[in-house]
Amino acid sequence: MVQELHTLTSFRFLAALWVVLFHLQARIQTEDNFLWSIVDNGARGGDFFFILSGFVIFHVYEKQIIARQFSFRRFIIKRIARIYPLHLALLLVFVAIALFSRYPLDGLFQSVFLLHAFGTTDGLVLNGPSWTISAEFFAYLLFALVVFRSPRTWVLIVAFVFSFAAAHLVAVSIERPEFLHLTWDYGHMRILPLFVLGMLLRRLMPLVSISVAYLLAAVGLVTFVFFAHASGAGYELLIPFSLLIVAGARLSEVAMLPTNARIPVYLGEISYSVYLVHILALRIYFEILPRFDVPQVHWGVLLLAIIAASSVSYHCLEQPARRWVNKFA
Numbered sequence: 001m002v003q004e005l006h007t008l009t010s011f012r013f014l015a016a017l018w019v020v021l022f023h024l025q026a027r028i029q030t031e032d033n034f035l036w037s038i039v040d041n042g043a044r045g046g047d048f049f050f051i052l053s054g055f056v057i058f059h060v061y062e063k064q065i066i067a068r069q070f071s072f073r074r075f076i077i078k079r080i081a082r083i084y085p086l087h088l089a090l091l092l093v094f095v096a097i098a099l100f101s102r103y104p105l106d107g108l109f110q111s112v113f114l115l116h117a118f119g120t121t122d123g124l125v126l127n128g129p130s131w132t133i134s135a136e137f138f139a140y141l142l143f144a145l146v147v148f149r150s151p152r153t154w155v156l157i158v159a160f161v162f163s164f165a166a167a168h169l170v171a172v173s174i175e176r177p178e179f180l181h182l183t184w185d186y187g188h189m190r191i192l193p194l195f196v197l198g199m200l201l202r203r204l205m206p207l208v209s210i211s212v213a214y215l216l217a218a219v220g221l222v223t224f225v226f227f228a229h230a231s232g233a234g235y236e237l238l239i240p241f242s243l244l245i246v247a248g249a250r251l252s253e254v255a256m257l258p259t260n261a262r263i264p265v266y267l268g269e270i271s272y273s274v275y276l277v278h279i280l281a282l283r284i285y286f287e288i289l290p291r292f293d294v295p296q297v298h299w300g301v302l303l304l305a306i307i308a309a310s311s312v313s314y315h316c317l318e319q320p321a322r323r324w325v326n327k328f329a
Contacts, residue, residue: 005059007248007259008052009268015052016271018045019129020278020306027286028299037229044233046132047180048241049275050191053136054198055205055245057143062202066150077329079140083272085321086313087133088112090276094126097283114138117187124184128279131184135191143195156200164193178234194238201242205249213250220244273310273318281306 022042030036064070091111098105107125110116116125117134124131151159167179167189174185182190208216220243227236251257258264267274285302 005056005249005252006265007252007257008056008245010259010264011244011248011268012049012052012271013264013267013274015045015048016274016278017303018042018048019275020303023129023279023282024299024302027282034229037231038225040231041228041233041237044180044228044237046129047190047194047237048245049132050135050139050194051198051201051238051241052245053139053191054143054195055202055249056198057140057195058199058202059249061147062150065147068149070144070147072144075144076140078326079137081322081325081329083133083136084114085325086273086276086318087114087127087130089317089321090127090280091130093280097288098126110134116184117191119185121184127276129275131187132191133276135187138188139191139195142192151199153200153203156196156203160193160196160200163196167193177232180234197238197242198245201246202249205246208246208250210250210253213247216243217247217251220247267307270307270310270314273313274307277310277313278306281309 021039107121110120114134117131171179220240224240
């Protein structure tokens with residue numbers, strides 16, 4: 001069984017880039033064409049992350065769970081080390097910007113304690129996309145509490161169906177068409193069915209051969225392009241997401257694929273930094289620098305700057321902090 005999910009790591013960068021372009025599009029003039037219509041649905045990149053998160057977590061810890069060697073304490077420490085230091089560092093930067101600009105510090109308490117995906121604020125606060133970190137940690141806690149033994153496949157199917165229905169009902173009750181639109185307002189419900197779906201896909205993945213994985217990848221790519229360019233794409237995107245994740249996991253064994261090459265995999269490794277850093281970069285460029293009459297550059301240059309800043313963040317903050325937390329704990 002493949003251990004290093006290189007292709008899925010590369011996919012993480014593409015999902016992060018989709019989100020970045022989505023937020024960038026709201027700030028620049030774009031053409032009305034096929035590619036930008038896909039970017040219109042870039043918020044769905046977060047849903048891809050949620051499914052992928054459930055897949056990868058179950059992939060990493062299933063053997064420990066089966067062997068009854070899973071440690072709640074060790075798992076939570078590793079998850080905190082993975083997501084919290086960078087979140088906290090950027091949160092402090094956003095607090096400094098808010099104080100400098102005399103903006104209110106709404107949601108500071110909730111952001112510090114990862115409560116800003118539970119309907120505890122009046123909207124997205126400070127580093128807006130970080131609500132997903134709150135939702136992720138909630139999913140991690142539930143995972144650690146309920147998988148004291150490896151759940152059967154039928155249990156995962158039932159859990160997916162019930163959590164999907166519950167999340168949808170919550171969304172409808174607050175006049176949202178689908179739970180994929182939940183963010184600060186009960187975003188913790190949005191992640192549940194998607195995280196469970198990722199676990200279910202990991203359970204089914206060994207049944208897929210390499211040759212079938214190529215077919216799933218082709219169908220997944222075609223259906224993704226077909227669905228993603230439609231206005232307001234929603235639940236239907238879970239189909240290509242699922243196909244691409246299962247196929248990507250199996251095709252991680254094929255060394256010749258471009259998605260298993262060093263550069264795409266590296267970009268995937270820094271994708272968490274890309275995701276958390278990009279809003280800060282956009283705010284600095286579009287809101288702060290114009291005050292000093294700094295000449296604007298092409299948005300492509302801005303994207304490269306975000307990737308470069310994310311690389312620095314990854315090596316100088318994210319990785320050292322992760323090692324320090326794990327060692328200290």
